[in-house]
Amino acid sequence: MIKLGIIGTNWISKMFVEAALQTGSYTLTTVYSRTEEKGNAFLADLDTDTDNVAVVTTLSDLYTNIDVVYIASPNALHFEQAKVAIASDVHVIVEKPSFSNPTEFAIIEELLTRHENVRVFEAARHVHQSNFKLMQQAVIELPQVQGATFVYQKYSSRYDAYLEGQEPNVLTREFSGGALYDLGVYPIYAAIALFGAPRAVQYLPTLLNNGADGRGTANLFYDQFNVTVIFGKNANSYLSSEIYGLKETISTNNIAELNTITYHDGDGNADNIGVAGTSNPMVAEASDFSRVITDPINEHVRYQQWWQLAKQVNQTLFDLRQSAGIVFPADIKD
Structure with a gap:
């Protein structure tokens, strides 16, 4: 099972978590929120057992027990949060638009060359x-x-x-x-x-x-x-x-x-x-991303197609x- 952490406790985070769990490939382990109250409220609203899910209020604590992070914070925060995840060798699923400009995109692309096992996905669900x-x-x-x-x-x-x-x-x-x-x-x-x-x-x-x-x-x-x-x-x-x-x-x-x-x-x-x-x-994107994470060699071509599409967008x-x-x-x- 892919250990999933999330940044952001809004409606779209709830939708993604429920989609990920529906695929049977993920387990939610950690929720990052600015306050424990908001994080616990988010968990209480999920239609699943969350007894073993941790709520953390610092990003350094988020990356200790996850394989992939789903980022649904305001657009301008995606870049710095993704950099920390990649540096921690954690895969990234970031809501569209992934980054504010091509300069940020290029920095992420260069960082990935130093963390070759990490995959970054833009969550363009449609x-x-x-x-x-x-x-x-x-x-x-x-x-x-x-x-x-x-x-x-x-x-x-x-x-x-x-x-x-x-x-x-x-x-x-x-x-x-x-x-x-x-x-x-x-x-x-x-x-x-x-x-x-x-x-x-x-x-x-x-x-x-x-x-x-x-x-x-x-x-x-x-x-x-x-x-x-x-x-x-x-x-x-x-x-x-x-x-x-x-x-x-x-x-x-x-x-x-x-x-x-x-x-x-x-x-x-x-x-x-x-x-x-x-x-x-x-569900479709969550399923697609899980296949790349669990089988990166055979899914490499599809991943590269998504990455180039994200870059063009x-x-x-x-x-x-x-x-x-x-x-x-x-x-x-x-």
């Missing part, structure tokens, strides 16, 4: 799901790709807090937040996984008063087509996402959730080519920010 793989195959079979429009826009309760004068982490540049680095990473990940890295990008954001982006439209330019990506945290959208062939169109109700995948043949016929997903959408997110003049404090560290 690209590991069965329906995403079915969408990939359908795209391959299109006679021609003429572009795509991906939409992921959900009103956030954190925006209510912002309107009340607060500064929630997810909507501040100080914590490498904003719409692009929260919801936008889902459709950007999907676009690059499907079509590769774009040759050029442009981001047109709607900025909040604190300089972070509340929503925006990103354009990814390829040689033969363009991809338009619409996302945000301060409004709701109910539009589907589409990939355009000639007469054919592939659509999904939600590019992050992928509940349905529909193939439209251009003659009015629509065929549901998707499958029913698991109740927990993080990281660069594209940074380039989009650059095009819009959005600077994070993490970009100008000494």
Whole structure:
């Protein structure tokens, strides 16, 4: 069994822990929280036996009894926390976006060369799901790709807090937040996984008063087509996402959730080519990561594919920010 530790006690940590336990490959051993009270409250909310799970309040104590750490802290904290884990020869599963910029990514990449047995995974759950793989195959079979429009826009309760004068982490540049680095990473990940890295990008954001982006439209330019990506945290959208062939169109109700995948043949016929997903959408990635951890030699090629994809996404997110003049404090560290 893979000994799992976690950083972060929010809803997504709970979802990942439950997904990991569902695979039968992990056992939860340690929870890191700023306070014991929050850590114990997190454990009490899990639907599993947690009597033997330790709650720690210092990172040095976290790495004493784990094989892999799941990091779901604010974006700007991922880098330093991952460095400590790698230096402790602990595998890392880090929520997307993994790191704030290509400089941080390169430092992590160099550190891994000195800890060759450690694996770092970016938790882009949707690209590991069965329906995403079915969408990939359908795209391959299109006679021609003429572009795509991906939409992921959900009103956030954190925006209510912002309107009340607060500064929630997810909507501040100080914590490498904003719409692009929260919801936008889902459709950007999907676009690059499907079509590769774009040759050029442009981001047109709607900025909040604190300089972070509340929503925006990103354009990814390829040689033969363009991809338009619409996302945000301060409004709701109910539009589907589409990939355009000639007469054919592939659509999904939600590019992050992928509940349905529909193939439209251009003659009015629509065929549901998707499958029913698991109740927990993080099971697929947790299972994929466990196979690499337990069988790194045979799973090396897949791991390298995921790593290169994460690297391309990281660069594209940074380039989009650059095009819009959005600077994070993490970009100008000494």
